Amino acid sequence: MKIEDTDRNTEFIKEIESLSGEKIAMCYQCGKCSAGCPIAYEMNELPDKIMRLAQLGMKEELLSSTTPWLCASCEMCSTRCPQEVEIPRVMEAIRAISVREGRQRTGKDVNIFYDTFINNIKTFGRSFEPMMVARFNLSSRKLFKDMKNGMKLFTKGKIGLLPDKPKGMDQIRKIYDRANAEEK
């Protein structure tokens, strides 16, 4: 593919940089991030390519890539990157832009999981696993996923039927509302 300099979406580059706090040009394409990435085998674009696409401001390619949604934020890449680029922050920034533009199809399930987890702690103050998995399954339409594993934990006395709530739930909900208001 031939890329003209005028194709660079510089607005998009600036957006990634401000959301991630990373300087995209720092990457000198050594490939060390991709060499150690445990999820690389499942990615259509490897982490170093995501960095390159970001340098070129190729928005469409980045927003349609599944890679940012597959990144497990394990920080192996950033620990090894000779340029100290926080690649998982770049992945997060791309995810945030996709969500904002209604493009999160590529990582739908991961996204539903995050939302479910956060609503769960907003409701209970602490994470209550059975409810969280049940809600995830409902929203992602995988009704009986992990039922067997849930039963295993239940019979071991590892999960209860009732959540364990701290005091001051009103205040906890306030934290969520304020943080969300800041976001907007």
Next chain:
Amino acid sequence: MSTSYAYYPGCSLHGASKEFDMSVKAVFGKLGIELDEMEDWICCGATPAHAVNPDLALALSARNLSIACSMHKDVAVPCAACFNRMKTTAKHLDEDAALRTKINAMADADYTGGVQVKHVLTILKEAGDEAISKAVTRKLEGLKVACYYGCLLLRPPKITQFDDPENPTIMESIVKLTGAEAVDWNFKTECCGATHSVPRTDIVLKLVNDILGDAKSHGAEALVVACPLCQINLDMRQAEVEKKYGVSYKMPILYFSQIVGLAMGATPAEVGLNKLVTPADALFSKVA
């Protein structure tokens, strides 16, 4: 050295990882280190809060830090994910007064800075080899284990300041004091894919198979871990992995505190050995 800590168990230790809580308390009890559980601690938000709204993640941990502050104690955290979040928050808020003011207001908190967030392994190590050896009453000789660290304790190293991120040895050095052997192997710092456990189980199964396969080929009979997310992944998913890849591991996934507790004379029930999905009883009947 402080011998009393503000204890933050976190949600996993009150839920699916009770045995981590029980065994940490057993070990610290034997060493005379007090764990004073914070009142009304709240969930730290783990990876999802951070991924979706970084300010929310800071605010949740700031609230917990503020509780520790009012107790005038440093924090002891067993869960690797909570440790990572809380230490990240403490570092950001300690270094940036304006951010601290903003987050305190958001969280109705009063974190004034300077609280140290420590993982329980670090506290154990600081107690000293001598104190640990003295408390060991039953040598676990003949037991071969692989120590697995995963991501959240080690990375990013600038924040966690936990151990050498490429070749950590803190768990091995503690395990050796119990008389057990810690094998050399390749996957101790690899990711187990925990965040993908619910939405993308297929990825987890592959990563877990790689980890267990390498441990087994290096002669390990069990894995020793310090993270509830890793433990649940490696333990609960093991049967699925065995089925999918046509292999057999039957590899118990123990918390380091369970093996140290047993060596210090705690009973299997006291360290919650029966709560593991992959049974570990046979392992210890051999050394008992």
